[in-house]
Amino acid sequence: MATHGAQAARFEQTSFAVGDKKLGMWVFLASEVMFFTGLIGSYIILRWGASSSWPGPGEVLNVPITAGNTFLLICSSVAMVKAFAAIEEGNQKGLKLWLLATIVMGASFVGVQAYEYTELVHHGFTPASGLYGSTFYAMTGFHGFHVTMGVLCMIWVLGKAMRGHYTRENHQGVEVIGLYWHFVDLVWIILFTIVYLI
Amino acid sequence: MNAEHKKPRYLLVWGGLALLTAIEVGTAFMVRGALSGFGIAEGTITTLIILILIGLAIWKALLVALYFMHLKWETRALKWLAAAPLLPATIIVVVVLMEYV
Numbered sequence: 001m002a003t004h005g006a007q008a009a010r011f012e013q014t015s016f017a018v019g020d021k022k023l024g025m026w027v028f029l030a031s032e033v034m035f036f037t038g039l040i041g042s043y044i045i046l047r048w049g050a051s052s053s054w055p056g057p058g059e060v061l062n063v064p065i066t067a068g069n070t071f072l073l074i075c076s077s078v079a080m081v082k083a084f085a086a087i088e089e090g091n092q093k094g095l096k097l098w099l100l101a102t103i104v105m106g107a108s109f110v111g112v113q114a115y116e117y118t119e120l121v122h123h124g125f126t127p128a129s130g131l132y133g134s135t136f137y138a139m140t141g142f143h144g145f146h147v148t149m150g151v152l153c154m155i156w157v158l159g160k161a162m163r164g165h166y167t168r169e170n171h172q173g174v175e176v177i178g179l180y181w182h183f184v185d186l187v188w189i190i191l192f193t194i195v196y197l198i
Numbered sequence: 199m200n201a202e203h204k205k206p207r208y209l210l211v212w213g214g215l216a217l218l219t220a221i222e223v224g225t226a227f228m229v230r231g232a233l234s235g236f237g238i239a240e241g242t243i244t245t246l247i248i249l250i251l252i253g254l255a256i257w258k259a260l261l262v263a264l265y266f267m268h269l270k271w272e273t274r275a276l277k278w279l280a281a282a283p284l285l286p287a288t289i290i291v292v293v294v295l296m297e298y299v
Contacts, residue, residue: 044298045297048298049297075212
């Protein structure tokens with residue numbers, strides 16, 4: 001009973017009626033919206049204010065590969081919700097397997113992005129290639145950094161899951177990394193449209 | 199807030215996201231060719247394509263936020279917190295775009 005009381009105090013509900021970590025993550029994500037809005041706002045000014053013409057979709061960037069990568073990130077989000085759904089039912093094995101699947105797909109997304117960058121640089125398209133180059137690398141680079149951080153945090157969460165840290169009653173950590181992961185997916189949905197298709 | 203509606207149909211959302219992504223790529227590459235025979239001005243077609251693409255992207259983003267992030271089942275206060283940055287974000291984008299539209 002004492003342990004239970006300590007647990008309850010540790011995960012005290014905020015006045016938002018959600019756990020403290022979850023509330024913290026949502027506030028952080030709200031600030032992230034403004035971070036990416038800053039990038040998008042700058043992009044609009046630089047693109048439509050540019051004196052030179054802007055390459056159309058597919059002229060410089062490889063859209064089929066990135067569309068596949070977009071699909072991969074969407075699949076990783078599904079794996080993440082599956083991990084969360086598993087631990088909600090106290091399913092330890094399901095949690096670990098789906099977390100691992102999310103990590104593999106997230107790392108693959110970064111891998112494909114690294115391949116894309118390598119190919120582009122090989123063809124002479126670098127961050128120094130005018131406003132198109134600098135905005136492309138700034139926007140996709142900051143997103144890739146977010147995915148990388150997500151993968152690293154999720155490896156940490158998987159480590160805790162391996163040690164049986166999460167239970168049916170206590171799995172706020174899984175929920176919180178999930179929120180971050182889906183947000184990174186959401187941002188990519190917007191960036192893919194703006195950077196690759198428009 | 200959770201209990202009874204806990205099980206969103208994730209695979210349905212997944213299918214929807216995949217389908218919308220395919221439609222997006224199709225829109226970016228095929229609409230211009232399909233409309234070019236109708237004598238519509240280039241600029242009008244470009245604007246139309248951009249509006250469709252932005253609409254599809256927002257639709258996908260909403261699916262992720264509502265179902266994967268479970269916002270649909272959260273309290274009113276948390277929904278407001280999540281939606282709060284959308285107002286300043288929209289203001290920034292609209293104000294910046296006004297220079298060019």
